[in-house]
Amino acid sequence: MSSYIIQEDKLRNFTEAVFKRIGCTEKDAALAADVLIASDLRGIDSHGVARLSGYIRLWEKKRINPTPNITIVHETATTATVDGDSGLGLVVAPFAMKLAIEKAEKYGSGWVSVRNSNHFGIAGYHALEAIRRDMIGFAMTNASPLVAPTFTTERLLGTNPMCYAFPAGKYPPVVIDMATSAAANGKLEIAQRAGKPLPEGWVQSNSGDNTTDPHALKAGGSLLPLGSDREHGSHKGFGLGATVDILSAVLSGANYGPWVPPFVSFLDPLPNLPGLGIGHFVGAMRVDGFRPVEEFKSHMDNWIERFKSAKPIDANQPLVIPGEPELEAEAERKIHGIPLVDPVVKDLNEMAKTLGIDGI
């Protein structure tokens, strides 16, 4: 699948050049590239440079402002709403997280809801910023509608990911970074490329029937919430997706539900939008606001050790601590490079040509 392997630095330089080419400042280009490359390093290929040309096409449509004036529009000691001025979410979300961390440093916790932004990459990137300061990190975002709530056939929610990140001591942080749908869209794309049917419970047809067709979304179908059907708790997945939508958008003044602007540039936003851009919600809490840091970390280590030693169903497949596979991928890819599938390489090089810069 991945005939092409590229070193981190080369991919980073290329990505920065692309962002600078569309008018981002040196600093913003470096930051936006860092968020995307972090995703590729962590093995979340769907959210890294595979999306770069998508951001650029939104810029071409003037839906992304490369030089945003990001402002705080509402604030208390520990809460704030930030307006991203249609900037890259890759730049707006770090601004919001920095603000949340500053508030947490002073008052124990900080919470920032964001409007008028665009897709922010992987939630884990932002939550991990808190970890570095011995804080617990939270990050979530709404996204273009693809998921039908339980009992319905309408796409009203995005895959709306939520991330909770906890620092540990001798072990890596525990990072729970998950879409609130049963399966992420990227998994459908893999099945499409392989020409394979999907497992039941991932998608439904446009009439709400079960289907294993990997192309069902293109025919008006929808992704299913985590839980897949009512009997297995899809109303919980819907509730989690709703939580992300409300905290990210109803709270900030961004668009919510079916009004979240599509990431793909060939679809225009709906008319009469109730808000501005897409929304995020980020937060940080100082661990020592609750318990001495070393005490917390030593119990996190104990928690991790106990769970890692859980009796496996299959001796070859032990329990996975959330965040560990991503860290292993990062260690591996920092040394051996980042694999890119051919369609992504082709897409990046075509984009580079259009922009008049060197390809990868």
Next chain:
Amino acid sequence: MSSYIIQEDKLRNFTEAVFKRIGCTEKDAALAADVLIASDLRGIDSHGVARLSGYIRLWEKKRINPTPNITIVHETATTATVDGDSGLGLVVAPFAMKLAIEKAEKYGSGWVSVRNSNHFGIAGYHALEAIRRDMIGFAMTNASPLVAPTFTTERLLGTNPMCYAFPAGKYPPVVIDMATSAAANGKLEIAQRAGKPLPEGWVQSNSGDNTTDPHALKAGGSLLPLGSDREHGSHKGFGLGATVDILSAVLSGANYGPWVPPFVSFLDPLPNLPGLGIGHFVGAMRVDGFRPVEEFKSHMDNWIERFKSAKPIDANQPLVIPGEPELEAEAERKIHGIPLVDPVVKDLNEMAKTLGIDGI
């Protein structure tokens, strides 16, 4: 099923009398009864008076302290850790939520982790306290281990519920109150009484095989996380249960994972516990810390209207707004009374006899 129907007041008076009989103050007895009755009113029968004798049996074993000295053991402007002194969670959690709300009034948000507590009833009760002050409410708790993480056969997590509650304008609040397992234990009990097989994906046998046996837990099986299996996202349900466990217990100094003391009094806690009692985590954020309250509420109303109008798969089964069925049950039961199944009536009357008070 429910041959017996009792009016709210009568059940409340009885429940208060029980708590007073074990030594609770007038005020604590009224509060603890209020939490349990709220559950019965809201139709969550498994968490109301059906559990009353369970609390009393823990008191008999001296595992519940009826006159706790609840203290704040660690604090910043917006965070705190509370020690419940082995009190009823029904009393300790409201103390913690009151503290979170006071902090939110002053600083925009407040977050309290709780150790040395016991089961706190329904998470929704505590989160709804924030709603009444135009705040967003959060409540979660860990619980006796019944759920096996993905790939394992060991019960390492409770059904660990999380609740997010959002005020609305002309509509009732949106209340997402959910176990992080595929199905709650109460649903198994219903299948056991009816002698019916379970749907696949709720439980596994002690060797980790799929099973539809409603008695599988008694034979060493376990509940499955939300998502049911890895292919359908059970690692996400595991991640959510882990989040609840860490925020409630690793952060506060309560017991976590397999060490959470069992709710049933016939099982003793494990030796060498890493913490004190069970743990909760509650929080509140002022809506006007982000956006004027009326603006937020009018957009919540718009959100609710749009989702309620979603095209249903079956015209007879429209989308359900989280929290609405509970509110409908409450309206109905406040007028027509609370149905109790025969085993619960029998259990309550036997307990009353043992305690030397009038039955229901």
